[in-house]
Amino acid sequence: MNNCSTITAALVAAVCDKQAQGGTAARVILINFKDIDKSLSEVTANVISEIVLQSLKKGYAFTSLEDSTVGDFALNKGTWFRNWNHNLPLRIFTKSEASKKFVNDMAGSRVVAIVENKEIGKATIGGVVTVGEVQYEVYGWDAGLELQEAVGTTDIADGVVYDLKLGTPEKSKEGSIPKSFFNTNIDTTEAAIEALIAA
Amino acid sequence: MDAYIQLVTLNIEKVMNTEKCEYRLRNGALLRDAVNHDISFNCTNNNISNELALYHLKTNPGCKSKFEKLPKDYEKQVEAYKLHAELELSEEEKAAQKEAEISLVAEIAELLKAKTTKTAIKAKYKEVKTIGTKNLTQRFLIELIDLAETSLEETLEPEKTLEETKEVTLEEKAAQKEAYQTV
Numbered sequence: 001m002n003n004c005s006t007i008t009a010a011l012v013a014a015v016c017d018k019q020a021q022g023g024t025a026a027r028v029i030l031i032n033f034k035d036i037d038k039s040l041s042e043v044t045a046n047v048i049s050e051i052v053l054q055s056l057k058k059g060y061a062f063t064s065l066e067d068s069t070v071g072d073f074a075l076n077k078g079t080w081f082r083n084w085n086h087n088l089p090l091r092i093f094t095k096s097e098a099s100k101k102f103v104n105d106m107a108g109s110r111v112v113a114i115v116e117n118k119e120i121g122k123a124t125i126g127g128v129v130t131v132g133e134v135q136y137e138v139y140g141w142d143a144g145l146e147l148q149e150a151v152g153t154t155d156i157a158d159g160v161v162y163d164l165k166l167g168t169p170e171k172s173k174e175g176s177i178p179k180s181f182f183n184t185n186i187d188t189t190e191a192a193i194e195a196l197i198a199a
Numbered sequence: 200m201d202a203y204i205q206l207v208t209l210n211i212e213k214v215m216n217t218e219k220c221e222y223r224l225r226n227g228a229l230l231r232d233a234v235n236h237d238i239s240f241n242c243t244n245n246n247i248s249n250e251l252a253l254y255h256l257k258t259n260p261g262c263k264s265k266f267e268k269l270p271k272d273y274e275k276q277v278e279a280y281k282l283h284a285e286l287e288l289s290e291e292e293k294a295a296q297k298e299a300e301i302s303l304v305a306e307i308a309e310l311l312k313a314k315t316t317k318t319a320i321k322a323k324y325k326e327v328k329t330i331g332t333k334n335l336t337q338r339f340l341i342e343l344i345d346l347a348e349t350s351l352e353e354t355l356e357p358e359k360t361l362e363e364t365k366e367v368t369l370e371e372k373a374a375q376k377e378a379y380q381t382v
Contacts, residue, residue: 040228040264050227052265183229187238195224198243
């Protein structure tokens, strides 16, 4: 395997009285992949601090139920390189024309998704405590996410009207696990998130 | 119900007097204070104003690429815009500014004297935008807190020396002994 990266720091992988919280908030921000202006967006050490959109473009809020979005990622072991697949299910619990249009539109779309975790993270760097460094994570930053599966039945089992699965496309892969979206502190980060879906 | 309450509490005058912003950023853009790194100067479409836009264009001309909408004469507006450091104040205005700063330092000193923490003081003045004609930035507030601390130290009574403490104790002891002997 090529030494394309090396471990550069120690890690405290567990703190006895601080178990990570599972689950996600109800809202996911979806942005069309080509609507992001990467030349003006800022990414440093796999942390995104600003996402600037192309002129007149905006992000969209997908609001479902808490914990209904379960993001995950998996290592893709290629012959020469290792990269990542991101996966993100979206569950729709309302049956309406708007929901149906959303599913139809998703079929041909490529998006980037920002997920809000219940685990927000807390780090102390140089004596300064920073909260919120992992609250928001971005899926599909490098390659986008496409609809891999979509299921809807008249049974509406368990209240799920449409069960969608977004994932990394077959021929494009992600260069990292989902990147955090964080800027300075929690307030600044949330202001940046809201700015993506401003009217 | 929310809409009804909003209508009932709406201040029409305030809405009518709100300046219409001539500037608009691209969605997602976040402008940060390039000079003082003051987060109260962060700017997105949700809080943009003409003043804030001009501040950023003046202090960080490169941020122009993040704007969706700029008025045709924005370059003139930027040139005409004066940062506080550039404002030419009259003697009266300078005196008034100094007075306002002294008054705030005194106020902060009283809070410090009452054991209010610096964090609580910063939170208390978080919504205050200006002091006199000057913007009350985070950095400026910290400077004023430092000044208040210094002024407080100068007004505190000097602590008694160990010698003085000892003498008082010995005197008290002697007085007590005499009192017991009398009894």
